[in-house]
Amino acid sequence: MPQTRRQRSWRFISAPALLFSALVFAPVAVPAGAVTQTAVLTSGSTLAIGQQLMAIGGVNWLSLHPNGNLVLSGPHGTVWTSGTGGSGAVRLVMRPNGNAVLLDAGNNNVWSTHSTGNPSSRMRVDAAGQLQVVTPGGIVLWQDGVLTGMLENQLLPGQSLAPGQMLVSLDGAYRAGITAAGALEVLSSGGASTWSNGTSSGTGLTMRSDGELSVTTTGGASIWSSGTSSDAAAHAALGTLGALKVIGTDGLIKWTTAPPAPPPPPSLAQTIVSIGVGQDQNAAKVAETPMGSNCNPYTAFFGRGVNNGCQGSTRSEAWCADFAQWVWWNSGALTDGINAYSFSFVDYGQAHGTFKQGPWNDPQPGDAVVFGNMTARTGVHVGIVTAVSGAMIKMVSGNYGDAVIETGFFDPTNIAANGTGTRIVGYVTPVAVSAASLHPATAAATSVRVPAAPSLALINSQDGGH
Numbered sequence: 001m002p003q004t005r006r007q008r009s010w011r012f013i014s015a016p017a018l019l020f021s022a023l024v025f026a027p028v029a030v031p032a033g034a035v036t037q038t039a040v041l042t043s044g045s046t047l048a049i050g051q052q053l054m055a056i057g058g059v060n061w062l063s064l065h066p067n068g069n070l071v072l073s074g075p076h077g078t079v080w081t082s083g084t085g086g087s088g089a090v091r092l093v094m095r096p097n098g099n100a101v102l103l104d105a106g107n108n109n110v111w112s113t114h115s116t117g118n119p120s121s122r123m124r125v126d127a128a129g130q131l132q133v134v135t136p137g138g139i140v141l142w143q144d145g146v147l148t149g150m151l152e153n154q155l156l157p158g159q160s161l162a163p164g165q166m167l168v169s170l171d172g173a174y175r176a177g178i179t180a181a182g183a184l185e186v187l188s189s190g191g192a193s194t195w196s197n198g199t200s201s202g203t204g205l206t207m208r209s210d211g212e213l214s215v216t217t218t219g220g221a222s223i224w225s226s227g228t229s230s231d232a233a234a235h236a237a238l239g240t241l242g243a244l245k246v247i248g249t250d251g252l253i254k255w256t257t258a259p260p261a262p263p264p265p266p267s268l269a270q271t272i273v274s275i276g277v278g279q280d281q282n283a284a285k286v287a288e289t290p291m292g293s294n295c296n297p298y299t300a301f302f303g304r305g306v307n308n309g310c311q312g313s314t315r316s317e318a319w320c321a322d323f324a325q326w327v328w329w330n331s332g333a334l335t336d337g338i339n340a341y342s343f344s345f346v347d348y349g350q351a352h353g354t355f356k357q358g359p360w361n362d363p364q365p366g367d368a369v370v371f372g373n374m375t376a377r378t379g380v381h382v383g384i385v386t387a388v389s390g391a392m393i394k395m396v397s398g399n400y401g402d403a404v405i406e407t408g409f410f411d412p413t414n415i416a417a418n419g420t421g422t423r424i425v426g427y428v429t430p431v432a433v434s435a436a437s438l439h440p441a442t443a444a445a446t447s448v449r450v451p452a453a454p455s456l457a458l459i460n461s462q463d464g465g466h
Helices: 015-029 267-278 297-301 320-331 344-352 442-448
Strands: 035-037 046-048 051-054 061-064 070-074 077-081 089-094 100-104 109-112 122-125 131-134 140-143 174-178 184-188 193-196 204-207 213-216 222-225 235-238 244-247 253-256 355-357 368-373 378-389 392-397 424-428
Touching: 046 051, 046 061, 051 122, 061 089, 089 122, 174 204, 174 235, 267 320, 267 378, 297 320, 320 344, 320 378, 320 392, 344 355, 344 368, 344 378, 344 424
Parallel strands: 035 051
Antiparallel strands: 046 089, 051 061, 061 070, 070 077, 089 100, 100 109, 122 131, 131 140, 174 184, 184 193, 204 213, 213 222, 235 244, 244 253, 355 424, 368 378, 368 424, 378 392
């Protein structure tokens, strides 16, 4: 079953174990006797009640339920729905104009992806289990209920922008593409040019398979390129601050329109990272005692959870949110409103105006990174960003392999790489507590945030595989 809002944050095992679990259990979850189609619903095709659109590898699948609800399911339950239960929808049609629609028995449109104007596009469930409407050139127009604008914010190897198409930053504040003047430009939401390459006859933009971002003419000749041909798998991305980048497979930026890197993160962020990394089980040996019990010192610090046979200064509950809140609290961040539910960090961010939605939306060291489902407003894990390099991030989190673990760098858009088996909802920047309202018990917290030496001996150190 998927996690509901009232469930606690989940524990996580290593990515290989999650993949094995998905491959084992996904086939038996598909209704017996159902007609199963391929991973793609091509232009003009129909998905009827009782049929499934299977992901490549068979991990997730899309089906139209008898009640008219279009549902994307996975081995752990529902991933996304169209919310059309009771609508009378009897089939999903991929229109030749690029719009995917649900029709009732009278051929009335009860739901659509609103992606009209993109001929020959198709709907697919990709290898990561995401439901998408994609152009013939592989550009994502719509994903899991979100219309991405004309495009999403990335241009992958071999993909091209046709005249009039634009990359759109995840927050919608910037777009980039070939303008009517024939130049590659980055534009603000108000239409002001923030950067231009200065060409005057460009008609297309291509992320070539040799790693070059290239502006081409009608005849296909390249008139400008990024000079990044050393990485065949590099891709282009438009960031939320308006920087167009070419990012290599190592996660490092090979070319960018951005100004010089900003100064180091502010003192609050530095403190958060320092305290968080200091709890990594390889350094501070903070792990569950016994392993698999959820007994941990962070839950006990907030007076939450149950005893459940816990030893020393520990108590038991799924504790990733307890750990993240504890780190923020001891760093001097305001944590009012945060509780043991990982999605409470999103509530906090929305209340304070510091929530940045999307798997790649300006993550910064010290930010909370929340995993789950934004549409359903449920969370399944939360960690803290400890470092950012190009398109890669590191995080430290509790209840990750039954311990506090700092990961290596991973692609935040890659579900298989993050070890949680689910998507990143977004990032939350903490708000500092003013000196006048600093927690009065902060000094005492310093002495109890990690159990004293005798208790540490009871906490096992077992690597979680990350």
